[in-house]
Amino acid sequence: MLPAYKKLIDDAQLKKAAxxxxxxxxxxxxxxxxxxxxxxxxxxxxxxxxxxxxxxxxKTTGPLLKNKDIERLAAHFKLKPSIFTEKYLRIDExxxxxxxxxxxxxxxxxxxxxxxxxxxxxxxNYPHTQQREQLKKLKITYYNSMICPAVAEVVDGLLKKxxx
Numbered sequence: 001m002l003p004a005y006k007k008l009i010d011d012a013q014l015k016k017a018a019x020x021x022x023x024x025x026x027x028x029x030x031x032x033x034x035x036x037x038x039x040x041x042x043x044x045x046x047x048x049x050x051x052x053x054x055x056x057x058x059k060t061t062g063p064l065l066k067n068k069d070i071e072r073l074a075a076h077f078k079l080k081p082s083i084f085t086e087k088y089l090r091i092d093e094x095x096x097x098x099x100x101x102x103x104x105x106x107x108x109x110x111x112x113x114x115x116x117x118x119x120x121x122x123x124x125n126y127p128h129t130q131q132r133e134q135l136k137k138l139k140i141t142y143y144n145s146m147i148c149p150a151v152a153e154v155v156d157g158l159l160k161k162x163x164x
Contacts, residue, residue, distance in 0.1 A: 005054050005149035012145040012152035019145060019155055022163050023138040031162065034134050038141075041157040042129040045150040054149060055111035059103040061147055063122030064096045065089060076118035127151045 012019070026034060065073075067081075074084035088105055089097045099105060106115045113119055127148045128137050144151040 008149035008152040038134040041154040045153040058107040062099040069120035
């Protein structure tokens with residue numbers, strides 16, 4: 001991971017209390033522009049943050065795999081879903097399918113995803129700051145800010161916008 005990316009994540013750790021306080025305030029105030037602001041901050045962050053220089057999400061945080069994800073990945077490898085599940089997955093404490101170990105078994109040394117065309121929906125939607133209904137995603141955004149440098153930057157922008 002690039003030092004600048006690590007600094008963004010480290011800074012997010014230091015701002016945990018302020019972020020939590022802001023997100024509680026946003027839940028109460030329900031600002032009408034939150035989706036637009038978050039999406040704009042997302043776009044700005046990804047103008048200069050390159051996932052292939054980081055891949056911290058793939059190294060540290062496994063996605064929840066739904067049945068459709070398992071079927072798609074199994075087909076990618078020409079395996080039965082039950083064989084794919086046995087080989088790569090476990091059930092976590094919440095009863096969800098997750099990878100047996102991290103980093104992701106499909107992450108290459110070059111940070112490329114070897115199953116990119118068949119990746120789980122959770123991976124395709126990550127880091128969720130580009131979606132609608134950001135008010136409902138504040139909890140995941142809080143956690144992702146300490147994993148993803150782009151989300152850390154988005155949260156920093158939210159702190160500046162809504163907590164001047």
